[in-house]
Amino acid sequence: MEDLGVTRSSVHGAILIDRNKKGDRIRAPRTARPLACWNLARLRIPFEELGGGIQLTNMPQRWRSSLVLVGHGSTLNPDSSAPTFQHADEIVRRGIFGEVYCSFWKEEPSLREVLRMVESNDVYIVPNFISEGYFTQIVIPRELELEGPLTHRAGKVIKYCEPVGNDPRMVDLLFHRAREVAPNVPPDKTSLLIVGHGTNLNEKSAEAAQSQARAIRKKGVYAEVSEAYMEEPPFIADWAKNTSQPNVIVVPFFIADGLHSYQDIPVLLGMESAPTVAASQQEVFRRNPYHLGGRALYYASAIGTEPLMADVILDTIDRFDRKHLYDSAA
Amino acid sequence: MIKDELARLIKEGYNALGELEFAESTSGYLLYHWSNRNSLAETRIYRSVEDARQIARYDSRGAYRPLKGAPNLPNGWVIEVATIDELKKALDFFYPGAIGTWLGYHAGTVQPVCLRQTLNRQTGMYRVTRRLTDEQARNLVKDACRSDGRCLRTILWGIEDSQPPDFLPSSKCDPSVDQTGQNRAALPFLCLEACNLLVAAARTRMKESSS
Numbered sequence: 142m143e144d145l146g147v148t149r150s151s152v153h154g155a156i157l158i159d160r161n162k163k164g165d166r167i168r169a170p171r172t173a174r175p176l177a178c179w180n181l182a183r184l185r186i187p188f189e190e191l192g193g194g195i196q197l198t199n200m201p202q203r204w205r206s207s208l209v210l211v212g213h214g215s216t217l218n219p220d221s222s223a224p225t226f227q228h229a230d231e232i233v234r235r236g237i238f239g240e241v242y243c244s245f246w247k248e249e250p251s252l253r254e255v256l257r258m259v260e261s262n263d264v265y266i267v268p269n270f271i272s273e274g275y276f277t278q279i280v281i282p283r284e285l286e287l288e289g290p291l292t293h294r295a296g297k298v299i300k301y302c303e304p305v306g307n308d309p310r311m312v313d314l315l316f317h318r319a320r321e322v323a324p325n326v327p328p329d330k331t332s333l334l335i336v337g338h339g340t341n342l343n344e345k346s347a348e349a350a351q352s353q354a355r356a357i358r359k360k361g362v363y364a365e366v367s368e369a370y371m372e373e374p375p376f377i378a379d380w381a382k383n384t385s386q387p388n389v390i391v392v393p394f395f396i397a398d399g400l401h402s403y404q405d406i407p408v409l410l411g412m413e414s415a416p417t418v419a420a421s422q423q424e425v426f427r428r429n430p431y432h433l434g435g436r437a438l439y440y441a442s443a444i445g446t447e448p449l450m451a452d453v454i455l456d457t458i459d460r461f462d463r464k465h466l467y468d469s470a471a
Numbered sequence: 472m473i474k475d476e477l478a479r480l481i482k483e484g485y486n487a488l489g490e491l492e493f494a495e496s497t498s499g500y501l502l503y504h505w506s507n508r509n510s511l512a513e514t515r516i517y518r519s520v521e522d523a524r525q526i527a528r529y530d531s532r533g534a535y536r537p538l539k540g541a542p543n544l545p546n547g548w549v550i551e552v553a554t555i556d557e558l559k560k561a562l563d564f565f566y567p568g569a570i571g572t573w574l575g576y577h578a579g580t581v582q583p584v585c586l587r588q589t590l591n592r593q594t595g596m597y598r599v600t601r602r603l604t605d606e607q608a609r610n611l612v613k614d615a616c617r618s619d620g621r622c623l624r625t626i627l628w629g630i631e632d633s634q635p636p637d638f639l640p641s642s643k644c645d646p647s648v649d650q651t652g653q654n655r656a657a658l659p660f661l662c663l664e665a666c667n668l669l670v671a672a673a674r675t676r677m678k679e680s681s682s
Contacts, residue, residue, distance in 0.1 A: 216537035216668060219528060249539045250567030253664055257571035257581060260472060279594060
């Protein structure tokens with residue numbers, strides 16, 4: 142094995158970069174390197190410290206593995222699955238996996254048929270979902286007949302990863318998106334509102350947005366950081382009374398610009414009087430800011446459409462291997 | 472490997488799947504809608520596998536196609552690919568999993584799942600479909616899955632376990648029948664289990680009958 146001279150291995154936050162003894166950034170060659178060695182030899186630099194520039198996750202080749210990215214999809218809205226395809230295409234472009242597939246609850250290939258397409262015996266399943274919840278805990282395991290994080294079936298090892306929304310880097314992505322949508326507003330006069338779905342089907346749905354809001358609040362950048370939901374309190378429709386600053390930035394903590402972020406939430410916020418046409422036919426983000434009740438409201442695209450989500454997906458796989466490396470080798 | 476099996480099937484003479492037809496060319500493979508088989512020179516040429524996904528996404532009027540088996544694929548295009556691997560990927564964008572499903576069924580590694588089993592495992596908003604009666608189920612499938620206008624897949628599952636789908640026309644359950652009516656050497660395009668669209672239609676039927 143080639144000696145890469147990688148020495149630093151501290152873990153801080155978001156971006157993964159290898160460094161040699163002098164501290165220079167190096168790129169690992171795309172040859173097989175033992176996974177454990179690779180994991181120990183990576184340095185994470187917080188996204189914020191990189192000035193918002195896009196840094197790609199440096200991942201070893203996994204030509205003997207396949208990736209199945211699972212999305213919700215829609216039978217009504219063609220934009221729903223677009224981010225899942227977008228991130229899959231980016232991962233294909235990087236040439237890491239032998240095979241990359243998308244699969245959906247509401248589109249084809251379905252969860253019932255996607256594994257028939259997969260040829261390799263080492264399969265990573267990554268839910269492109271924003272939080273743990275009904276789909277990640279009940280629907281996906283049931284439809285794929287999974288037995289837990291690791292399922293051994295018909296000569297295959299199926300590795301069920303956490304949803305992408307669990308990744309620690311999501312906080313940085315939210316910051317990035319908020320700054321992008323309202324670059325010139327003073328943070329000390331701004332409320333940042335993270336909006337999620339929330340559901341009585343699973344309490345973890347709201348927890349994801351709560352924990353993101355908590356993490357951002359701790360950084361003390363914005364005067365106020367709150368969360369709001371479609372189906373449980375605090376409700377999105379009450380945003381005006383639940384925020385106090387003259388500027389309000391709303392970032393949907395959703396995977397796609399689907400019916401919720403393009404049609405339902407703009408109505409709840411008062412930006413639109415009634416649900417309008419599909420995402421790809423609207424210019425909802427180009428009209429920022431919306432002046433409502435004496436406040437300036439900036440509405441962002443769903444966080445899951447952020448191009449850096451491809452790196453979040455790779456991080457999710459990396460985290461799975463760190464947690465289950467010895468189990469999967471057994 | 473699925474692509475190797477596909478190459479073998481093409482050598483054996485198979486040249487169609489659903490509304491698609493394919494042929495070997497001097498530079499690889501051509502993939503097109505059956506209605507363009509005699510007018511390929513007049514079609515728009517695509518050379519990227521990913522174009523298949525976009526073509527399969529909308530019908531000729533620009534309406535979204537959530538059901539890939541629906542017989543409303545637009546025509547007027549041809550995709551040129553260099554390798555059997557690319558052809559396999561393009562076919563999977565048009566008809567996801569169709570080849571893998573056929574090969575798995577042929578090899579005996581995957582089996583049909585009856586409708587009752589599919590409905591009985593539903594939860595959340597689809598739990599109500601467990602109450603669909605056999606008669607409601609038969610009528611629903613006959614309408615929602617018919618080949619003339621709804622879905623070109625060949626149904627191999629029945630309502631209850633071990634029951635054949637004998638309430639459907641025999642041609643709809645015979646993998647050797649080309650559901651487009653073209654009588655081509657078509658690869659079987661199988662349905663081994665009710666899809667989410669049918670489950671959603673079952674939910675609508677239950678809601679209608681309870682109101």
